[in-house]
Amino acid sequence: MFKALVLDQVEKSTIANIRQLNDSDLPEGDVVISVSYSSLNYKDGLAITGKGKIVRNFPMVPGIDLTGTVEQSHDPRYKVGDDVVLTGWGVGEGHWGGMSQKASLKADWLVPLPAGLDGKQAMMIGTAGFTAMLCVQALIDAGITPESGEVLVTGASGGVGSVAVCLLATLGYKVAAVTGRVEQNGPLLTQLGASQIIDRSVFEEPARALEKQVWAGAVDTVGSKVLAKVLAQMDYNGAVAACGLAGGFDLPTTVMPFILRNVSLLGVDSVNCPTEKRIKAWQGLAELLPASYYQQACTEIELEQVTGYADDITNGKVTGRVVIKL
Structure with a gap:
């Protein structure tokens, strides 16, 4: 069993609840990730509050980015224990996303977590x-x-x-x-x-x-x-x-x-950006962002706090990054 934030639509209103799920609930994918962190972006805020037409089908687990460790893999590019990061590709919109302790994803959507970054830092970048x-x-x-x-x-x-x-x-x-x-x-x-x-x-x-x-x-x-x-x-x-x-x-x-x-x-589009360009960008981030960046402009929250922060971010009341510890 694992927990996830799940969005449902009831009478054209978006309802967000934390649910206990099991592996059989996960959508189809090449790789199952044990998620360590996700983050709250403006687009996530629109999806969770229902203020924007972000989610394409319900029920949906929001979260357009995540980082974690490979738990199962049917793709030779990734093996159990590999640390990976994901952004974009419609995850959290048309495919279950990062606000869950587990995620099942296509291998093509993943990028190896670059050397020099841990999971929290990756989502502070996100x-x-x-x-x-x-x-x-x-x-x-x-x-x-x-x-x-x-x-x-x-x-x-x-x-x-x-x-x-x-x-x-x-x-x-x-x-x-x-x-x-x-x-x-x-x-x-x-x-x-x-x-x-x-x-x-x-x-x-x-x-x-x-x-x-x-x-x-x-x-x-x-x-x-x-x-x-x-x-x-x-x-x-x-x-x-x-x-x-x-x-x-x-x-x-x-x-x-x-x-x-x-x-x-x-x-500049980050959703469908090609893999080679993604890897180059992540390597650049790992090399360029100073240690001082990770000491500021970030708030860490639990999954239970997400809905409140989602409302705040859509109202311009959030400064810097919000990371979600799964």
């Missing part, structure tokens, strides 16, 4: 940190160097944003961090490496087609009018890695930044 690494790599691939100028991170107090700030600062970039709670989050973002803290309200004002050139690069986790404002302020040959839509999926902008300033808008 989908959010993995996405942040992909964004940083996208900026590097676009030719944005520390010498290019200042890099902006929106939604900087969230999971993706906080890791992006830390990674960029570690790589030598000058980082400006945008947050809706400057007084509360400013000191933390400064510790993570931000040299400038900017109130989010500045970026919620309607953007002109083009504004003063300020940023060499940007990581945007918000979308909508915030992203439009960022694009209007990009330097010539600047690049924006966009990975989120917490502020909305619309984009009230013009083609002006793209055709007059040669700005690149780089879409």
Whole structure:
């Protein structure tokens, strides 16, 4: 027997309960994992509260990422005792996810846990940190160097944003961090490496087609009018890695930044990212994140606390990462 958080739909409302399950309840998969940690992401919060149409079928175990140890394997790439990490692939949405003491998964979805990381650290990074690494790599691939100028991170107090700030600062970039709670989050973002803290309200004002050139690069986790404002302020040959839509999926902008300033808008997807790229990103995270990162910006909770935190994260009341000890 093992316990899991299970979502059901009752009269179009999502109901979350902790249940005792057994191995026969697990969905089909190549590898059975004894889960050590999962984490709570914004998407998980939407799924658990029912505020977003995330879950495709019920009942569903949420949790878009997890780490743990192989308990059974029908795939030669993994053997009993191997430590693995999973993010994306629709897990926690269309296939039972990480908020369970056991998970049955396709081997293709797994990545070996990189040397230098333990399970808790991997989930302090999680989908959010993995996405942040992909964004940083996208900026590097676009030719944005520390010498290019200042890099902006929106939604900087969230999971993706906080890791992006830390990674960029570690790589030598000058980082400006945008947050809706400057007084509360400013000191933390400064510790993570931000040299400038900017109130989010500045970026919620309607953007002109083009504004003063300020940023060499940007990581945007918000979308909508915030992203439009960022694009209007990009330097010539600047690049924006966009990975989120917490502020909305619309984009009230013009083609002006793209055709007059040669700005690149780089879409970053972490869900269906190829395995080789995943392994490279995880290795980069293991090498780049300083020990100090794991001493801040994280809250550890038990499975029984998840529903309360899910409501908080969808209301913007959570700073940094929330890891769930299974």
